Every structure is written in C-alpha cells, then in structure tokens.
Amino acid sequence: MHTRPEDIVITSDNSSRLCARTIKADFPVLSQDINGHKLVYLDNAASSQKPQSVIDELSRFYSEDNANIHRGLHTLAERSTNAYESTRKRVAKFIGCQNPDEVILNSGTTAGINLIAYSWGEEHINEGDEIVITEMEHHANLIPWVILAKRKKAVLKRIPITSDGRLNLDDIENIITDRTKILALSHMSNVLGTINPVTEIAEIAHKHGAIVVADGAQAVPHMPVDVSTLGVDFYTFSAHKMLGPTGVGVLWGKKELLDKMQPFMTGGEMIREVHFDKVTWAEIPHRFEPGTPNIAGVVGFAAAIDYLENIGMDKIRQHEIEITRYALEKLSKIDKLDIQGPTEPDIRGAAISFTDHNVHPHDISTFLDSKGIAIRAGHHCAQPLLRILGKVATARASFYIYNDEADVDALVQAIIEMKKYFGV
C-alpha cells in the first residue's frame, strides 16, 4: 500500500489542515512539467488524478487475481468475486449505508441516473405528472428527465437560481406539488460550486409523495456524505472524480424501491431463471448489474476510498473550504473578472467558474495551459445554466486535496499575465 499514514501529515500551525505538498507526491501525474512549467492541475471537477496506491492496486489485481466474477468456482474467480464484493461493502460504509445490497456498481453517474429514469420512471410517470429539477443541473441529471417527461407527456418544472448561484426556494411550495413524482437535483453544482440544501428540499418533496434523486458526482469526492441521514431515495456518483479508476460508478437506492424495480439493461449475471418466453430476475443488487462489470476498476476504487478515508472526508472538506476562501479572495481582486456562484466558502465547493470581460474562456484556458495550469473552459455540460448566467462558456478552476495556496497564486499570476498578453 502506497499511502502510509505518515504521508498524510498535518502542518504544524493548524492540525485541521492537509499537507497538499506531501499528498501531491503520491500522484505521479503531478510531478511532470507541462510546457516548461510544473503542472498545476485544476480540472478536478472534470476528473481527478489517481494516487500511486490506486494505480498499483490495478496492476496488482491484473497480475495476481484477475478472473471473471460470480459463478466461478476456481481460486482466481473466488478472489476476484471477493475483491469486487468487498468494494461494495467498502462503498456502502463510505456513504453511511447499512445494507450493501443497496449499492449498485455501474459505469458512472450518467448510468445511474439513466437507470432510475428508465426503470423507476417508465413505471411510475404518467401523463400530467411533474418532474422537478433545478436550473443548475449537469446534462447527466437533466437530459434523462427531459426525455422521460417528453416520452410520458409529463411536465418538467425547475427550481430557479438566485443571482449568486444558490437555489431560490421562495416559490418552492408552488414548484413541488402533489403531482410531483420525482425531484432530481445535484448535491453540489459542477459550475457554481453551490452545495444545495438537499435534505430540506427532499423533505418537501417527500411530503408530496415524490421520490428524490440526488446527483452526488461533485459532492462525494469532496465532503462527507451520509445517505442514511441525507433524506434522499437515490444517490449517484462516479469513481473517477474521487481518485478512482475511470468507468466505475455507484447508484445507491433504498431497498424498498430497488426491490420493486424492473431491471434496466439485461444480460448475464442478473437473472434467476431464463426461458425463451419468461425470465425471472436475481435479487438486488445483481438485478441491476448485467454482464461483466469493470471488475479491476471496482477493485481499484476500494484503494481510492482507502486513500480518502485515510485523510478523512471532514478534513478534505475543511481543506477545500480554506482553499476556496483563499482563491475567491485572490480572484475577486483581479480587475474585470466575474466569478460565479456563492461567495461564502462554507456553502460551496472548490469548483470556481469565472469569466474575463475581454478574454474568451477558451483563450484563457489555452493561455493558462502554456503556463502549465490545467483548467476547463466551455459549457461544462450545463448549457441551460450557462444560458441563464448569460454566458456561452466560462473558465473553471477546480481544486482538490493535492492543491494548495501556491496553486492559487500560480493561477492568479497567470491570469494577470494573460490580460497583458491579449491586451484588450
């Protein structure tokens, strides 16, 4: 195991702080130069980097245990199955879920939301029903509902945002009604950084008999999440944004709901008995895991969770609050730069979208890249939100455990140089 406890040291001045520099050393990708500058990776909301321990676990698995899972009676198949199933338990514990059967392992957040929209939606949504989303949704938690609403002639309603990028709940009692069947909202916005008051809104939705789907793609990597108290019915996230391998995701759902749902995709490993004219399904979670899954990816995901838990999700959240505070303070001092989202770090994460009055986000990104700084520019898979913000694109810097104040300083310095470069 690469992550020794002593790797995660605490700085002398403040015991709640991470030492990002020591953590950085665990991520081989971060030690390289890009365009002659040490890489400053600030594209974490798109995907995180991987510690050596995760990379090593993938190699180890393929070199020692690899085999297809379930139904196999030989040693490798048993080892693979155990490693796969123990990740399920690991994930359950990580998100405060008591029953690992409620954890469906899949290929990502997108797969999880589509599963709910097809399986639960197909059965329960009828003409005239209402589906409530928010204006700040990622396409993954938006298009499946747009499509479902269209297919079922249901009504798509949305919770608007305030000018500082929070949900505007003033009119919530008119938005969520007895006709509401689903409320789908992101726990943390990938554009605005906003952490939404999921529990509070879920309570209103439940009062009206709706189910609540939360998109945790941006939340789980960055803050403690406990589904046993969050108050939602379904929760989805992706491993690749939280130090884990690509192609792995989680859909958590309440057993009472999952038990009654028809499978979405069908194939091997998810059945009880198959005839040409009749098929009976396996119990959850297997019913929702057809075919050969991303076995190695799932096994590597456990190493990612180990790494995060070794640091502690509370500490990670605290670290990101500090770095967000610092970044917001520094960025807001730059002339003609607009920052999106809440200004108070304690109600937001470390994804910071900004625009320059003159330089286009794509030019910002290209320029920063020439200084070794990786940020993202574009619509961040949230076109409707950007339209509401009046932007066609923003630049976004998003921070994680291995980023520190020095990275913010590098960003700010480069933005200042950029303004000079384009001279507009």
Add this chain to the structure above:
Amino acid sequence: MHTRPEDIVITSDNSSRLCARTIKADFPVLSQDINGHKLVYLDNAASSQKPQSVIDELSRFYSEDNANIHRGLHTLAERSTNAYESTRKRVAKFIGCQNPDEVILNSGTTAGINLIAYSWGEEHINEGDEIVITEMEHHANLIPWVILAKRKKAVLKRIPITSDGRLNLDDIENIITDRTKILALSHMSNVLGTINPVTEIAEIAHKHGAIVVADGAQAVPHMPVDVSTLGVDFYTFSAHKMLGPTGVGVLWGKKELLDKMQPFMTGGEMIREVHFDKVTWAEIPHRFEPGTPNIAGVVGFAAAIDYLENIGMDKIRQHEIEITRYALEKLSKIDKLDIQGPTEPDIRGAAISFTDHNVHPHDISTFLDSKGIAIRAGHHCAQPLLRILGKVATARASFYIYNDEADVDALVQAIIEMKKYFGV
C-alpha cells in the same frame, strides 16, 4: 512496450504455430502457483488474462496523461482525447471497418446489445413482428430480445441446434420470414464453441428486410473478423475477453442505421444543444457515448489489440484449431465423459464444454482447482441452451494464446485423478 516482436517466436517445426510458453511469460498472472501447482488458466471464455504491456499502459496513462476527454483545452485533456480517439481508429482497423465513426466504445457486449434492443428495437418493432434468435445464445444476446418481444407483443422465434451443436438450418426459410425484423445470433458460442455461418444466415435475413445483430464476444478474441465482408448490421464484443481491461466494449454498426437511431442513454458529451424543453444530439459515435467513459480502459485496450496483431489473428486461429483438435482427441478418450459441440476443430473455437457421467461439474471444477487448473462450471449464462442439451450445468475448459498441449495434458491427467477421487 513489453511485447517485443521476438517474444512471439515461432517453433522450429511449424512456422504457423505460436510459442505459447514464450507468450505465457508476458502474462504475470500465469506465473503463480495455485494450491501448490503452477496455474493452468482455462477460463478464457469467461475472461482472458492481460499481458504486461496492457497493465503497463494503464499505469502509464494514469501516471502521465490522465484527464477527462473532449471539450478540454489543456495538454492532458488533449493527450487523453487523442489516446481515446486513436483507440477508436485502432478498433475500426482491427475489425475491417472503414469509418471509425461507426465504432461506439462502451462498457461491454451486454451494453451494446441493450443499446440496439432499446434504440433500434423501440422504434422499429411492432406487434406481430418477429425477432429471430438461436437456441445457443448467451443471456446477453437473449434476454434483451425476450424483453423487447414481450414489450412490443412481437414473436420470438429461434433457430434450433443439431445434436452436435451446430445451427440446424433445414427449416430456416420458415423461421426467417417477411415479418422478421431482427436476426440476432452469436458468431461463436461460449458453450459449444460453434462458429456460426453468420454471413449465410445474414443474407437470408437481409433478403427479408431484417437487420442482423451478431454477438462477437467469443469470436473477435479468437479469429480474424472483418465487418466489411461479414454481412451483418451490428456487431458487439468485449475487451476483457481479448487481453484488454475490464469495463470496455465495442458496438460496431452501419452508419446508415446509427445515424437514424435515437440515443439510448443520455447525459454529457452526446448532445449538440440542450434546452429545458428540447435537446439535439451530437453526431455518431458521440451520440451513443454519454458521460465520462472508461478512458483508461479504452486506452489500455489499444495495447491489447497491438499484442494480438503482433501475433496475428490468423495465427491465433490456427493455434486454437490445433489445440482444440488435440484437446478433443484426448478428452474423447476419457471414459464416461461427454463433450458438447462440433467435433471438427475447423468449425469451432477452443471453448470445450463437457460433463462426466457421475461427477457433477461443480465438483469437477473444485477438484481441478485443487490441482491449479481453472475451468468454469455452471450454465455459462445460457440456461435455455443447457436445458436443450439436457444438462443443468457443464464443465468448460476454454483455451487461448498462452495455452498449449501441456495444459491439455494437465487437464486430462487431473480429470482422470478426479474420477478416482470421487470413486463413483
């Protein structure tokens, strides 16, 4: 790159033969002892092992290039995107497809077949239409059609098998009719080893205006496949069965058909323009690749294809014909052992199912495992086929490039000991 050309040597006596022993050395998992015996891995039809070059490529990618793909303007995003898209071209070339846009990268065969069943099936199948499958299908190429037929009140018809496990085409003109909309069949059976005359049957189906979906999960890893001459409309396979990472698959489809199909799963990266009330889709292949894909897995898959092509698919096929011939000959000499599938190696692959008159497949598997031999026992996700064969389970030994006659000998020897052990 771990696979040097000289690794793939040819034996002195026969230039068309592989040297399985030299190849074995490239697969770290195979160098271990299981229960005190050198591992003999004969569960390749379930999943193959990975050469060091694939494992190294995964590590390299995560250590040097990792970032989310598309829309990213920074160096790592560009490298990732290029690596991902160049695998698409690599795959296209590998299966003889001229236009890489016809190659959809997904999570596996199961995902590919479900996509066709949902997207093409939903739009084109109506009450009374006929869907034709065969009696030897894997659940992945069976249940999606059972479900589709049920949902649409369509009729599921099947091509029967002969007693030696080939398709019985005697009645084919009555099975495939003008009402047939889809013919779905496996290119190679995972239970019987049978290579089906896909081109011949596809021609009949096309004559009646049906589309043809071939399940290539067992074929692509083991023989040259050229979709430009095969005569099918859709073709699916999985990377994990052909030396590649888990969680990666391919759906190839004809552009004319894909262009007209609605997306199946929706989310980021597959859209052109998104509004709350209207979404327009990206061109193929992106339309069918929502969300963050298994980027590293896809990149590693290219290294697997390199490895296979370095050997040559013709040679691999030749090798497996030889080993199948040898195995069938040796196994058929064992008393009270029944072997399924065709007896001529040139119309079958190297997956050999067998049953002992007295010892149950599960006991066979457990016993063989105690001798370090990994085979699979069970229904192999083909319950209807097993019912037709009159079995509840079979034992299955399946061979690949790193297996040789010595592995067959070990298997045969262990089966003989097994019979003594159980003494029935």
Add this chain to the structure above:
Amino acid sequence: MLLDDMYRDVILDHYRYPRGRKPIEKKDFSSIGHNPACGDDITIQIALENGNISEIFADCKGCAISTASGSIMAEYIKGKAVDEVKHIAQNVRQMLKGEPCELPDDMGDIDALEGVKNFPVRIKCALLAWITLIEGIGNYESGHADEIVVVSTEQGED
C-alpha cells in the same frame, strides 16, 4: 486448499450411497428446493407419527456436496420430533453461514459439513437441503402441507 477438508470421507460416502432415496408410501408434507445458480434440485417428502418424523424421502440432484448434505439430513432427522428437527435445521443453516449457532452434542454426520465453510462458493450447495426442510416444516405448521414449496438458495441466502 485442503480438498479433503470439504470432501471428507463421510461426505463422499453419503455422496456415493445417498440415504433416504427409497420412495415413501404416504407423506404428511413435502417440499421442493431449487438452486437456480447451480441447477441443483431437491425433493423432500416426510411422513409423521406422533409428531416424529417416521419416514423421509430426500432426492437430491446435484453436486457431491448438495447430495451428501441431503443424505446426511435424511439420515439424521429420521425418528426425531418435528420441533427438534426444525431447531436443528435452523442451526445448521447458521453454522454453514458462519453465524453463531447451537448444535446438539450428538450431531451424527452433520459436523462433516463444516469443512464446506472453507469453500464459500460451495456453501449454497450444502444449504439447499436444510433450507428446503425448514420451508417444508414451516408450511406444514401453517397448514399448507400439500402445497409444494419452491425455495431458492439465491433468495436472501446469497
């Protein structure tokens, strides 16, 4: 791996010469168990006399472990009171699943099943007979003796 630890002589003996295979004339209840993952099947028929199991037919089609488990069960429960048998069956189930359990000192050949615990993928095989028995007794007690119970080791026993 100690193969002999699972396939103990007692197990192999029950597998080769399964007990309880003689059809019985009259039955008071029966049940059928099925393990879809393996394809194993068991049919149990039981005749009672004064609350004791007087005759048992246990026909198991499956691997050595499930066959032996059914045979051991048939041999062990014959002559015992239904209540006692129910209690024992429940505890065998717990034993196989590695849960706390109390088993009688005189376990007959049941303790030979303990080696299966080291082969997690085979525990289901050993469980089938006992779960089918538990379901059968349960149904008998609730007055559905002539209904055929189909139990599945996949259901909640995974």
Add this chain to the structure above:
Amino acid sequence: MLLDDMYRDVILDHYRYPRGRKPIEKKDFSSIGHNPACGDDITIQIALENGNISEIFADCKGCAISTASGSIMAEYIKGKAVDEVKHIAQNVRQMLKGEPCELPDDMGDIDALEGVKNFPVRIKCALLAWITLIEGIGNYESGHADEIVVVSTEQGED
C-alpha cells in the same frame, strides 16, 4: 507549445480591432454560423456588385481565434469575385484541416491562421467563419439567398 505561434501578432491585432464590423445597408445574402461546442456565433452579410463582393459585415462572438479568423476573412474577400472567394474559402478550410490545398500567393493575413493547426482543439474556432461563408455562397448560388443558413462546426467538421 509555442503560444505565440497561434496567437501571432497579426491574429491578436485582428482580435483587438476586428474588421468588417460596420453594418451594411443592403445585403445580397447572409448566413449565420454556430459552434455549439464552444458557443461561438458568427453573422455574415454580403453585398455584391457585378459578381464582386462590394461590402461585408462579419460579426463574430467568440474567442480570439474565431474573432480574428472572421476579421481576416472580411478583410481579405472584400472586392474579390464570388467565384474566387468560394474557391479560396474551400482551400482555407482544407488548409486548416491539414488537407492538401492550393492557396493564392497573395494570401493577405490568411497565412497567420496556419499556426492554429498546431492546436487541434482550436481548429474549429478558426474554421467557423470560413464554413459559414461557404454555406452562404452555396445558398446564394442555389437561389436561397434570403434564407438564413445555420452551420455548425460539429456537423461533419469534427
């Protein structure tokens, strides 16, 4: 990476002081281009005199590259024959996509766009103006001059 190779002085000059921004009185045809991936938009309006482009309005909302590309185009094509312009635009497209092309000796500022080729993700930006022009001319030639053409660099230009 040579940033200056893409953002050449000529490019930055066109970006800062884009040409062709003066609205024109009468137009013979127009077209609108849109790049959904970036959000870039361009509106082109063209007036003709004797088969020559007499006036052009090219309003590009986008990054430095797409803005400069539109400005370079506006400057270059003014006064040229429609036929010639069509031919040049097609060749600029090919040049940007790294395909064989023939461009006139006197390219004006067009050759400053060549540096974009080293930044594959930005090629789309440079393409937008030229594709929109090609579409506009095509529509004019086929008699649909007053229809607004919406082209997208995603469509087949990816």
